[in-house]
């Protein structure tokens with residue numbers, strides 16, 4: 001299988017962490033939907049990465065669908081099999097994805113010429129990021145991982161979102177405000193899967 005992804009995307013990092021944790025072989029095709037001449041629309045009509053192309057040529061997007069496909073392909077599992085446990089892990093993942101969505105909306109708006117930026121839009125997205133970080137901190141509490149002693153997809157998604165914020169929007173300095181998140185993310189960043197997927201500038 002091959003993964004079309006940029007090295008900076010938090011959604012792609014989530015998938016790359018899973019691939020590494022499960023030691024699944026894949027070809028990494030570095031692509032960005034923003035590049036002139038990008039090939040991404042051939043694989044995803046929405047022109048977004050990541051896209052996973054399976055060995056029979058099936059294109060899977062978005063990152064949550066890719067995670068769903070990858071999870072049973074190798075141990076350990078990052079998504080519980082059923083019930084409220086599964087729903088809560090998917091909700092944790094949605095929280096991470098949502099923090100990333102709002103952060104990226106801010107990042108893109110700030111790339112526009114200053115006179116064309118909409119401060120109300122930036123403030124609205126910033127509220128989502130901040131509320132998301134607060135909810136994450138509350139959910140984690142004093143636990144090692146969001147769902148207890150075992151890492152799940154929710155931890156991966158939320159950590160990729162917070163580390164992306166630190167990379168692209170360092171002014172959203174969550175560390176000094178959240179020692180518990182800092183301890184949790186240090187635990188995750190110590191894993192080889194996180195170490196080898198650090199966003200490159």
Ligand SMILES: N[C@@H](CCC(=O)N[C@@H](CS)C(=O)NCC(=O)O)C(=O)O
Nearest residue numbers: 009011033047048049050062063064
């Ligand atoms: N919900 C999607 C989001 C993917 C996404 O927004 N990827 C960004 C890169 S971080 C992208 O390719 N954006 C291109 C665009 O929006 O045109 C997922 O989880 O895969």
